[in-house]
Amino acid sequence: MTYTEQSFTFPEMTGLSQKQIEAHLKLYAGYVKNVNTLAAKVDEYKKDSEINAIALSELTRRYAFEWNGMRLHETYFAALGGDGAITGPLADTIASYYGNIELWKNEVKAMAMMRGIGWVLLVLDRATNTMKNIWVSDHEVGHLAGCDVLFALDVWEHAYLLDYLPAQRADYVAAVFANLKWSAVEERYTK
C-alpha cells in the first residue's frame, strides 16, 4: 500500500507563523515519503532475506519511526486552526478526571517542558475507557500498547524554531493551545 500525504489548510494563527507551519508540513511530507520508500525497500530485500538479513532488521526497526512520524503529525495538524475552546463530551470526561480542564492543560504543559524531543500525547485505553497523558520520545518510544492517540502535541524543536527560541518552548505550547481545533480531538474520541 502506498500512503498519500494529507493536505491541511490553516487560517492565520496567532503565535504560529505560516512560514513555520509550511516548513513543518514539509517535514511531515517527508515521513509519508519515507514510509513508502521503506516499505518498498523491505519488499525488495525480502526477495533475498538471508543476504539482506541485517539491512532488513534495521529497516524494520526504522519503520516505526517513520510511520509514527507520519501518523502523529496528522493528528497534530488536524487539531490546529481552531479557536482554542475545549468543549464536548471528551472535554467533560477529562475535566471530571482532573477537576477541571485547566488542570489537564497544566499537566500537558508541564510534560511538554520535559527535556528532549518528542511528543505529549493524550491516549485512550479503550479496554478500560480511561485516558492519560504520556510522553513519547522521538516518535515511537514510550507508546502504550492498545491505546489510541486522541491528541498529539509536537515538542520537537522543528515545530517551533522559526517562531521561538529553544528556551521559549512554553510560549509555543501556549500558542498551540490558543489555536487548538478541539473538535478534531473529540472526533477521534467518538469514532
Ligand SMILES: [Fe+2]
Ligand atoms: Fe513535527
